[in-house]
Amino acid sequence: MLCSQTALWRDPALPHVESRRACHSRACYKAHSHPTFSIGAVDAGHSHFSGAAHGQERLTPGTLVLVPAHRVHACNPEPGQPWSYQMLHVDAEWLNQLRQESGLGGAGPCEPARICREAAVYVQFCELNSLLFSSASNSEKDAALITFLGDLDFAAHAPLAAAPALGATALSGLIAHLESQDPAQLSLEVLAREAGLGRYQLIRTFRTATGFTPHAYLLNARVNRGRQLLGEGQALAKVAYQLGFADQSHFQRVFKAHVGVTPGQYRGR
Template sequence: MPRTRSSLWRDPSLPWVESRRACHSRACYKAHSHPTFSIGAVDAGCSYFTGAGEGQQRLTPGTLVMVPAQRVHACNPEPGQAWSYQMLHVQAEWLAQLRLESGLAAAKTGAPARISRLPALYRQFCSLNELLFSAANTVDKEAALIAFMGDHDFSEHPPLTAAPAPTLAMPALRGLLERIEADDPATLSLETLARQAGLGRYQLIRAFRAATGLTPHAYLLNARINRGRQLLRDGLALAEVAYRLGFADQSHFQRVFKAHVGVTPGQYR
């Protein structure tokens, strides 16, 4: 049986981007979101992509999925099978500025994911990622990233019907999301959020899940993990990160982190 391999690329000179490659992986992910615009590519095997709506989309080799920031999603291999994939994460603010320079509209936060089965786009994405993982200089990598992200209008690709854009018509819900992203999510509780929204706890759970695809608890947990990624990139020790995020202990943090990210905190760091 082929050995599972996973590698992560980051460069302190390019803090707005990171990339990951996984081969023969059987890791499964909980529904989650990223504060970044993400592009995933299926290299081998098949997987199922789910968004905030009902249903799922089967992804075959050569497929690309473009996931806007804060779009709840999960992508997992077929039961009992392994798959290989690549995942590129680009800071949403950096991308919005680049799209503005290129005369293209940036994907709105929480917008539906989009899918591409174009062989040429898949090959270009693979070439970009190969360059990022190579020993090429930072200037060439940055130029390639800018060219790729600026050349392609991802809105031309069809949105996934299984992942409708969440409606955040209620100002109270929008305020909750802003508070979760701005405050320390480890200190927030369902009671606190319900009080801010002026809703009962049950009402809040239903409204929040309809808007984001996650319950308030799951959204808070996801926010803590995203905060943990940043703390690990800053070089904090695992025990310190677990403590700051309010986890009971380091092992609990490791289990939750791997369920969301696919690798342990130590591997990610």
């Protein structure tokens, strides 16, 4: 018999977001609301959700629900059946500020929840949540959260204008600034202010110009530098420290995701 398990993630350094994972749960909830913008994802089993625009919806694995703050809703498994799910809560005022930076208004009162059944979005949500539960730096987690919310949520409220173009000089200056930073200390807020953009606007603009978000660009540059240092025979722990990773395990995870082998395998020892 499978046991029910619940894992919670929160960090005082990122007070605007928290997450929960529940596996093989049979818990049922009365109709309720949250003061946060909430995203739920069904991982396994089937459930019934109330709070969307068209009444009760049956949710299958891979489905997301986006619930505005204060929207009354309920989501429960089919009678007698377990289900597994993830739940992300984002501070409503923090999200409204992020929207306003991109020229959008805040969420209106009593908006219905939205259902998303796109497989690619579910995968992106799972990647975000895995990152939140990992040892990645807080700046990397925050950047991933902003990117996901902007890509998923903002376009649903109003068509986004094309990302502002960065001139060659501005882009070169931004890249030089990025490459001088410690990944753990990189501040999207500072970068955006220097570029005269909102945080999500900066991500869109930089991604259009380079194919990377700022954090992804910096991680890629650090991995390339890591390949050089490992090729010189330096120890894994020393390389991870020099490159500003939180710990050796984080370096190994990022390196393998970029290169396809672990740092130790790459070094040949």
